[in-house]
Amino acid sequence: MKNHRYPFVRLLLFLLLVGKTLATSGAEERPNILLIYTDDHSYRTVGCYPQAYPWVKTPHIDALAARGVRFEYAYVGTWCMPSRATLLTGHHQYGVQSMRMVGTYPGSEYDAEECPFWPKVFRENGYSTAQIGKWHTGTDTGARRDWDHQIVWNRPRYPENSGNYFYDQLIETNGGPPKLTKGYSTDNYTNWAEDYIRGDTRDSDKPWYLWVCYGAVHGPFTPAERHREDYPDLSVPVPKDIYPPRPGKPAYMQEVNKWIANAAGVPMMNGGFGGQTVEHTTSIHGNTLDGWVRQYHQGVRALDESVGRLVSVLKETGQYENTLIVFTSDQGFAWGQHGFATKLAPYDANIRSPLIVSMPSQLPTGKVVSQPVAGVDLVPTFFRFAGIDLPWKMHGHDLTPLLKDPTSSWQHPALTAFTARSYGSDTDQIPADTTKTNINGIPWYFMLRQGKYKYIRYVVEGEIEELYDLEQDPEELVNLAAEPAMQQRLLSLRAATVAELKRTDAGIAGDLPSVAGP
DSSP, X not given: OHHHXXXXXXXXXXXXXXXXXXXXXXHHOOOXXXXXEESSOOGGGSTTSTTXXXXXXXXXXXXXXXXXXXXXXXXXXSSHHHHHHHHHHSSOGGGOTTOEEOSSTTXXXXXXXXXXXXXXXXXXXXXXXXXXXXXXXXXXXXXXXXXXXXXXXXXXXXXXXXXXXXXXXXXXXXXXXXXXXXXXXXXXXXXXXXHHHXXXXXXXXXXXEEEEEOOTTOTTOOOOGGGTTOSTTOOOOOOTTSSSOOTTSOGGGGSOOOEEEOTTSOEEETTOSOOSSOSOOOOTTOSBHHHHHHHHHHHHHHHHHHHHHHHHHHHHTTOGGGEEEEEEESOOOOSSGGGOSSSOSSSHHHHOBOEEEEOTTTSOSSEEEOSOEEGGGHHHHHHHXXXXXXXXXXXXXXXXXXXXXXXXOOOOOEEEEEOTTOOGGGGSSOOSSGGGSEEXXXXXXXXXXXXXXXXXXXXXXXXXXXXXXXXXXXXXXXXXXXXXXXXXXHHHHXXXXXXXXXXXXXXXXXXXXXXXXX
């Protein structure tokens, strides 16, 4: 009798132990994190944003928002390189030590000891880390140090290829020699990301962090062949301040003149789209505002398809429920607003990004956060979801309270910094070399969003400040900084900006140039 009972008891104990182990591992399972990162991509191009044109078609990104939380006001960065530096360090541009532009643009370097990237910390804490797509932050990509797996278009290392945003890219794999790669870059990056998610290029026993950095929809805004007939006969409203003068705005804004009217009064790009990092300067649909806006929005179509593909492969592999999906961009892009055809400037038209966070198993769905947030807030949020302690002081704040309850109180202002091509301690003082104090005439500035107000402080002696009520004036046409009734608000936001700079250890915080007015 005893001999028959012991095997049964052993089997029962074994089954109980297995059940307990499975239950424990399920409860403690750490989430995967998928960061989908687009380039020069305005929130206005995404259908779920009320500011999008009514003809915009982004069904997959819209579906992500329907199954997640959409942030109405997100300020990730001001241009490509510092935005990415922020997403690698958790610091504003002025806190990214040793990063510097050198050699032929976009050549850049940094010291990995002075400027550590946080994915290495994830690796040390049991995560598999990967980065696929555009790399624009030093010739050192961190292969095998920060990333277990990496397939990148290393722009700083190969300046002669740095304009090939969409075709014929030099691609490095895990730090190896470059290979000239055919195909449309958006599709290539998605193919490689799918392989990683399926487990073909990673340790399947580990949770993972994957950063997919698309080159689209950066200039020359080349759409995939399959989308070049999309959006026929569109017509976009002409922005109210497309031509100067622009009353109430600072001196440099009176010089912005990227658009001119032809004989029929149609806005034409003044000189066409050019620059050092483009494959060509020809518009597919003509050099009009309508033609460029059409081409730009066509370039978004492949990005939208890619979002759908990545969500599908997560579901196909059973990883969807345990993956935090974040969709955003390095910054936005203006098309005629305030006379621009670029990013950089402190206006929402230029730099405001889409931001959508989705994980229906843990977060509410179909909700909108109206509080402004910044790119530096994403990194501590990732650490919170992964259950890993922050390795150093971060400039941002964990967004989890807003993700859990989008209507919850949020006391943190959103700061955006633009110090042109200078980083770290090189921003402690205004450079004597005036070529380093602006890009395309846009001077250094700090922008603060607090509630419905936006405050802009230029790092220019004697320049005016800007203050906007974005509820009443979403196009930022009326500068309230000189209004007597707004002086207390102006002084409060001025002080809040300095306080935020000091909190985040900005060396220039105590030595800002004086402003015009009170």
